[in-house]
Amino acid sequence: MKKISFLTLLALLSFAMLKAQETPVGADPAIIKLIHFEAGFNIPKGSLREDVAIRQNLNYNYNYYNPTSDGSVSAYTSGVLFGIRLEYFIPAYHSGISAGLRFTGFNTEIYGITYGSMDYFYLRYSEEGSDTRFARVKSLMEDHYVLSIPVELRIVPLRYNNLSLSFKAGVEAGILNLKNERSIEFSEESMNARTAEVMAGLPPPAGNSYATFYTAICFNAGWEGKPNYSLEILLPSAFLTKNYFSLIETDYFAGVKLSMQLPLKTSK
């Protein structure tokens, strides 16, 4: 969180240090409308939630001659995003503000490290009296598809010919959950009949509230007034809603985006 605050402060300071260009007497600064098309990857980093009752597996290095193991079951989350934004860019201030619509799809998968022919882990789904029940699970997955509205502030402190460097800070709020689903693949087909019972042993499904705060460094290519292309590196950013994922605890997310900006109209 300190890193995020520092980067935001840096971005805002850059903005504060910019001076408006001198404009002819009586003339208003121009505003350029840009439409952004973006696509990218969003990778949340986190760890398996403690209340997901999974027994650790043998380490994949295990064998009779190297009989040490501290266990290994992994969770991996990835996301893809597509979006469109409308930006009002003020060249005199080298900055712009935008809002739009974005689709993000997250997939979380839990799987056990394989050993020999073993490609499953043990999920505890019932503890009744003295009886404890495990299921051999090949993978446990959670999918989230969300439509959100991002609002971004962009500052372009450096420009050289058709190349520029910019910083960005944004917030995003989910407006529609298109999918919030968990699925399980058992090692034994006979356990499919008990899917509902096993899933009931998991933590409650994730909430539907989705909001993030993020910052990015952008490398842009293109002349003013022409289509521009950007590569954005999403810096470690935060989910503002804590229980969006039911299988993992997220620490932060990072990612990369490609975008194309088309100028619409210059107004004075």
Add this chain to the structure above:
Amino acid sequence: MKALKNLISVFVVVLIATSCDKTEDVNLSQTIFIEDPYAPGLPVYSEWGYNTFGAYIDRIPFVSNSQDLPLKVIVNSDTLKLIFQGTMGYETVEMDFLFKGYSPASYAELIDLDNTLFNLKDESCTVILRTGDSAKLLNLIEGDFQIQRAQRLFVDESLNRTILSGTFRFKTFLDGEPVAITNGRFDAGVGYENFYNF
């Protein structure tokens, strides 16, 4: 020719026997040692059936290893014997706890020991320490052994084993000097391979 036929038969039998997927129980019967950050050298207390145990004998960790069976349960007459075998430094050490008056017929019946506390000073309890060729019947000053959780484990709806998890600690004499065995913990599965009733 007959010898060759016999050899082929033996080979086929061995091939069939070894091609059965025995790796399915490997994870449940082997040791998963996750170190306790608050007790360096000892496994963390767990109730997952990780097949570990550990204790400090004075400052020296006595812990399970991955080669020896960490726990054997022997029922003989009316005595239940829990044998913990592991290492202390480079030495193989075995600590046996004997409890009179308990005689479960099968490993499934071990759940009767759930939440059971034994006072090791009681006449019905005996502790033996084996190192190398020597076996010492310990004269206890004080101590207790608790099975905090005994649970029958079903995997894919089939009974697989009974997991015994608990703690122990006691004070005794070793070579004439008082010694404390502290932070004792165990978490082991008991099944066909390590339960004996004879």
